Amino acid sequence: MKTGVYLCACGGTITEKVNFEKVAADLGKNPEVAYVHTAEFLCSEEGKQFLEQDLTEHRPERVVIAACSPREIEGVFMQVMERVGLNPYFLQIANIREHVAWITPDPERATAKASALVRGAVARVGLHQPLERKELDVCRDVVVVGAGPAGLKAALCLAEAGRKVVLVEKTPVLGGMPVRYEELFPNMECGPCLLEPVMGEVLHGEHAHNIEILTLSEVVEVKGYYGNFAVTIKQAPRYVDTVKCVGCGECIAACPAATKNEFNYGLDERKAISLPFAGSLPNVPFLAFDACLRAHGEDCQLCRAACPVEGAVRYDDSAKLLERSAGAIVVAVGSDLYDCTRLPALGYGSVSGVYTSLEFERLLARNGPTGGELRLPDGTPPKSVAIVHCVGSLDEHHQPYCSGVCCNYAFKFNHLVRKQLPESRIHHLYKELVTPGKEEFALCRHAGHDPQTSFWRYGDIADLQVAAEDGHHTIRYRDTAGTSGQIEADMVILCPAMVGPESAGRLSAVLDTPPDQFGFFQELHGKLDAAQSKVRGIYLAGACQSPMDIRGAIGQGIAAAGYVLSGLAEGRKLTIDPITAAVNELACSGCRVCGSVCPYKAISFPPDKQVASVNALLCHGCGTCGAACPAAAIQAHHFASPQIFAEMEAILQ
Amino acid sequence: MPDKPKLSVYWASSCGGCEIAVVNLHEKILEVDRNFDFFFCPCLLDTKYRDIEALDDGAIAITLFNGAIRTSENEEMALLLRRKSQLLIAYGSCSAGGAIPALSNLSTRAGHMRTNYLEGPSLDNPGGILPQTATLVPEGELELPAFFETVKTLPQVVEVDYYIPGCPPESKQIWSVVEAVIQGTPLPPRGSVLGGGCSTVCQECAKVKSDKKIAAFHRTYEIVPDPRQCLLEQGLICLGIATRDGCGALCPAVNMPCTGCYGPPEGVADQGAKMLAALGSDLDLGGYKGLTEEQVARQADAILAGIPDLAGTLYRYSLAGSILRRRSQ
Amino acid sequence: MTEPMTLAATEAASPGPFEPKIVAFLCNWCSYAGADKAGAAQIPCPDNVRVIRIMCSGRVEPEFVLQAFRLGADGVLILACHAGDCHYKEGNYRAIQRHRLLLQMLEQFGIDQQRCRLDFVAASEGEKYVRVLTETVEAIRTLGPLGLGPPEAAAAPGPV
Known part of the structure; x- marks a missing residue:
């Protein structure tokens, strides 16, 4: 094998310790080495030009570059190789900078070690295979699951870029949680007003034709892989035709059946056919069949009779399974609140007048159960309100993390309560106060300056007890010093930890993206790729990935769209990195030792072959299956056993 | 008689099962005799060393050499x-990989001598006498062969033309070689494994295989395996995954895990290491989430405690031919 | 029999302390980056360790380790990502499992467990990288050469 070796001095920082003459002399004895050339700065523009010219002139079959870390420089030199028509995988880097010159004080030893590493690289590169990047046709459409802020923004970004989007929403309504909030921190803008323009664009904007909205729908099966997913969506019947309905609400007025309104957490009732709340979008009522008299054997047709549009109310509507193709999937299903009944001393569910923050949001909302008026269950306004922070947060017995959102909305509550009930007392019971953000502190400061607002720091939520006495509550707590205290309040608001969505288990099983230890969807990397799941082509947006506020969720929705647009770019095929595993089908017996090893489910056993098959698109090239295969039937490209053995033998000489 | 090609079967360090496999040719042995001069076979014939020495080089057509060195x-x-x-x-497996005799490579010669001549519970050797290669007696000097420190395979000592693996080899494999020589059929390239496949025993095993997750290991007497399911998945250490096919998966077919007698598959240098890699890949720790490095190690150890003699189990037939070959001294 | 050497002659012929040869398998994402970090920080490090880069510690086959010993390594080091940090999710856990098996088996082969060390080095842990290397070199220096040598030597015949 004619191998050209380049020794880079790295401006003298390598040659300070490594004697290139000795290394070259040592290599000169190696029959594989055609020549040894040196350069001062091989990665500089001049250096790359020199390399390009030199490679063109000498046409080596393989190239070894002894320089800095391949993690830093391999890609650069691979490009040079490609430019001169050499297979870029015919290159091996010997790291004689970070691994030799910079850590070996003795020049003689450094030189000997550098020689060994270059020897290893020469031995290895001779066995390198001419790997090729493959290209694959892809579907550029996207399925977005969840129509909260993150999902809406992702869908809209993608639609604006001309992509077809299927927006799958579990509930009958768009907007996720914030459309149910009266006002939002930090600037007290109205929640529905914030999202309505986005929803308007999604529903009837310029690019709305690119978005197919499927409400009352869930993803039940996903097959395939990045670029080519087949998604099965189950849509429950709405019994109202979303196209024909004009949203006049006549059907709602006519409906004689009522049921607890789950959109207000059962704090009031709604009709069997109804909108979740006033102003909800799409402006099309839905029929909750369980609550409908027809479900109880009656032939009530009042809603259909009241409807001015022929065929808009459809009793024959039924559940449908829909198939959609997509190149990528964006998961934006939001989060849930920590179950407050797991802290029974707080009285949630057992003591009236104790609410979760989401329930309180609805109590504050003008389209909520009380029309936005703060009322106790007996109808009177509360004289005092206790807001308990850190419920189930920062606590090893519950959730160890801080959700980073609750304090901010707790001070929003403070502001809204004060506005409505100027005379009331407000108590904040907290473990820690956390108000990140450049504008958010203002609400906190307002609360702090309010003479009618007091702050109580408790040590352990396990010591917090809410008891009802004569229509008001006594909250006992112990402060961080262990001293007991007591607060009286008419209404108690719990601010629980944000937790992974209840649906995460089911959906993550369908998507094959295991949830993290807290029940959130697990990101590929907490910082670099927080909007990517560990499965290629499945992206995460919003609070389903981690507790976050609306701004964070919307940012991630845009990020997810960005991943799709750059990864599945128009006019470009999907490139498959050749550093993957490959199966020698003759040697594979189909024993399935490798089957459970692949973290990316890239290995399958097609029934017609009965041997392992690696999907190169899903394979990330870790090589674990290659190490696991007891028949040496799986080759880890570019890290194949013979290559490793050759390198090892040479460096040990 | 002298016109017939000569056939010899020699046993080195082995149990004699390979000879039984020859006899298991049954009536075909007559056909062997019709076509060959069955010249040398210490357990059947009285040919002497000097008779072989007296032959011209290459005078024997085929030698089936069983046993380790x-x-x-x-x-x-x-x-x-x-x-x-x-x-x-x-x-046979001993000549190719050392097999059972080579398991003594996990000990030392001195250790064997101690166990067998000095410390064995049934010994009566008050003088502590050990065998010697040369012993002087009034009648002259007695000689014993030297007992090597390390058991070797046949190919580690001489060049080998072909391999017929198995413990013992299948009689049909012997016959196919004999038949090929009789009929003058061209033989496969030198160094080939005759009757061996290019995959592993699982290829021939009819049991249903799933993605493997092993939560516990069992010995064969401890469980009654589901006869339809892969034995390894049920915690029996079946070496079928790392053993060359060709045997017809005879052992797993009767619910006995493969012990690996056909040796490593094509292209595999070390059967035991491959088994180690595979077992280490498929331990079922019930998920890794939240586990520390130490916890993973401890849980793995707990599962591995179910394997009583790891090296002896994974290298039963291939220790002498493996990468390490023997215990380090 | 040669003449006994004088003390001075012995000292002159002394080859210096035993310098073990160690092969280290470093995963690309954490431990190799950690090694680069040590380099960037120019932390002096024993030169006995020769690094082979692999993508993931899960790629390390037990055969690599055995072959390293056979080819003359006195020790093998496998460096992986910390638990939960594997770039490929689970490769480091497989590495741990295989390492446990390997240790159990090496013991039967009379190879001290210190000769095959698995440790965890993050991309930021340049200092830990140097510490692990230094400890390993010292431990193996104390153990002395593995001395597997060419297999023929191990098989040399002798009197019973």
């Missing part, structure tokens, strides 16, 4: 038979 006599016979044979076949 344990003693200087084994080695001497290997060298002699190599010289005298046109085809020297490593016949």
